[in-house]
Amino acid sequence: MCLGIPHEVVDVMDADTCLIKVGDRSQHCFIGLVEDLKAGDWVVVHAGFAIDKIAPEDAKANLKLIQTYLEPETRA
Amino acid sequence: MSEAATPTFDFDPHIYKDADVVKGLQEKLATLADEIGRPVKLMHICGTHEHEMGRFALRDLIPESVEVLAGPGCPVCVCDNEYINMAIQLSLLDDVIVTSFGDMLAVPGSIPLEGERRGDVRMSLLDARAQGGDVRAVYSAFDAAQIARDNPDKEVVFFSVGFETTVVAVAAMLKRGAPDNLSIIEANYYTPPATHLLPELDGFDIEGFILPGHAVTITGLRVYEHLAEQGIACASGGFEPVDVLASIASLLEQLRDDKAIIDNPYSRLVKYDGNEKARSELHEVFELGPIRWRGIAEIPESGYKLRPEYQKYSAARKFAGRLDQRALAGAEHPKGCRCAEVTLGQIRPDECGVFGKLCTPDAPYGPCMVSHEGTCRAWYLYGMHKEKLNVEVA
Numbered sequence: 001m002c003l004g005i006p007h008e009v010v011d012v013m014d015a016d017t018c019l020i021k022v023g024d025r026s027q028h029c030f031i032g033l034v035e036d037l038k039a040g041d042w043v044v045v046h047a048g049f050a051i052d053k054i055a056p057e058d059a060k061a062n063l064k065l066i067q068t069y070l071e072p073e074t075r076a
Numbered sequence: 077m078s079e080a081a082t083p084t085f086d087f088d089p090h091i092y093k094d095a096d097v098v099k100g101l102q103e104k105l106a107t108l109a110d111e112i113g114r115p116v117k118l119m120h121i122c123g124t125h126e127h128e129m130g131r132f133a134l135r136d137l138i139p140e141s142v143e144v145l146a147g148p149g150c151p152v153c154v155c156d157n158e159y160i161n162m163a164i165q166l167s168l169l170d171d172v173i174v175t176s177f178g179d180m181l182a183v184p185g186s187i188p189l190e191g192e193r194r195g196d197v198r199m200s201l202l203d204a205r206a207q208g209g210d211v212r213a214v215y216s217a218f219d220a221a222q223i224a225r226d227n228p229d230k231e232v233v234f235f236s237v238g239f240e241t242t243v244v245a246v247a248a249m250l251k252r253g254a255p256d257n258l259s260i261i262e263a264n265y266y267t268p269p270a271t272h273l274l275p276e277l278d279g280f281d282i283e284g285f286i287l288p289g290h291a292v293t294i295t296g297l298r299v300y301e302h303l304a305e306q307g308i309a310c311a312s313g314g315f316e317p318v319d320v321l322a323s324i325a326s327l328l329e330q331l332r333d334d335k336a337i338i339d340n341p342y343s344r345l346v347k348y349d350g351n352e353k354a355r356s357e358l359h360e361v362f363e364l365g366p367i368r369w370r371g372i373a374e375i376p377e378s379g380y381k382l383r384p385e386y387q388k389y390s391a392a393r394k395f396a397g398r399l400d401q402r403a404l405a406g407a408e409h410p411k412g413c414r415c416a417e418v419t420l421g422q423i424r425p426d427e428c429g430v431f432g433k434l435c436t437p438d439a440p441y442g443p444c445m446v447s448h449e450g451t452c453r454a455w456y457l458y459g460m461h462k463e464k465l466n467v468e469v470a
């Protein structure tokens with residue numbers, strides 16, 4: 001029940017609502033719990049509402065972190 | 077507020093399913109297991125993790141000496157049958173529509189199902205619907221509020237069941253002004269106090285926890301500090317194959333190095349302090365109080381209850397005079413069902429005598445086989461009770 005799927009924000013309509021990209025369609029999503037969203041941002045959506053956004057710097061840092069698991073010697 | 081769609085960065089979620097990265101992590105786990113050199117038991121506490129472990133056959137990629145058990149991570153499975161019985165009673169009232177997530181509709185409470193011959197089978201909301209009750213599945217709490225607006229001459233009850241990830245949406249919905257003909261059944265669970273109890277159980281030998289990635293997105297990792305303080309390794313867990321394997325790698329590294337910290341391999345979403353705005357809305361509407369976990373115990377401070385200023389939305393209060401209070405409580409699980417032990421990770425589903433025989437996803441007997449997040453259902457659907465595949469790293 002805690003399934004959450006990342007989606008790209010297509011359009012921010014008001015403080016509580018945005019359109020997210022779902023395949024080649026768009027769908028309404030509640031964003032009242034996430035601050036400072038704009039089109040092009042990514043959010044993780046659970047049961048029709050965004051639980052938080054994925055910031056570019058966090059996404060990049062996460063990939064780097066995973067990389068360190070693949071190269072054991074580099075991990076402190 | 078509307079603005080043109082101009083992507084700010086390229087984010088490819090598929091990277092977290094990448095076969096090469098998965099293979100790299102599989103090798104890493106094998107190395108870490110060798111370095112540790114003894115059997116290790118880990119636990120996750122999110123039904124979605126169990127589901128994804130089955131769907132992607134991740135247990136087949138983990139070394140034999142590392143066991144990953146499913147803990148109390150399915151809110152539908154731990155939902156006390158008092159709430160289910162309440163929802164069933166309400167759905168059979170002429171002026172009431174009961175709404176909930178699809179999963180919750182099929183879970184039996186403790187009211188016996190008349191005429192059923194297949195063992196100790198009890199009534200679910202779907203059975204109530206078959207008897208004329210108005211029971212509807214919804215995708216979100218906001219849908220329940222809309223049904224209430226569309227049916228002003230009816231009372232609409234939202235059977236709110238879930239952990240932090242789900243409860244926060246109910247808080248947001250109520251805070252923004254729900255219709256007066258809407259009320260909620262407060263079956264909202266907060267997991268950290270339950271994990272506090274686990275190490276006190278006889279024979280507890282779990283050395284690391286995969287923390288539930290989307291619940292901690294709301295609460296922050298901070299709420300699990302007690303586990304690290306008890307010497308148990310912790311790592312946040314995302315839900316893609318790479319995320320789950322990375323969490324296990326983190327836990328094994330901690331065990332190899334004799335450390336117990338709260339690591340964050342799901343750092344693209346999870347923060348140590350969580351989502352502040354979501355947390356503040358959650359605590360504005362709900363406060364923590366005791367709640368019964370089905371088959372386990374009543375655990376203090378582990379249930380989200382409406383604060384006094386929101387209690388007009390409490391179905392238990394609104395319908396107090398119309399509920400048969402004596403019929404709310406009853407034996408927790410049907411005879412022979414071992415869901416309580418499955419939920420605590422004390423037995424595997426296939427150790428229950430009726431698994432796959434009297435109890436299958438098509439004809440579930442206990443809650444852990446009903447819910448899509450239930451451990452028994454995941455084991456049956458994905459064949460986790462069968463022999464492991466021998467997956468070699470290419």
Ligand code: SF4
Pocket residue numbers: 412413414415416418425428429430431432435441442443444445446452
């Ligand atoms: S298989 Fe699972 S759900 Fe079914 S009766 Fe046994 S413990 Fe309960």
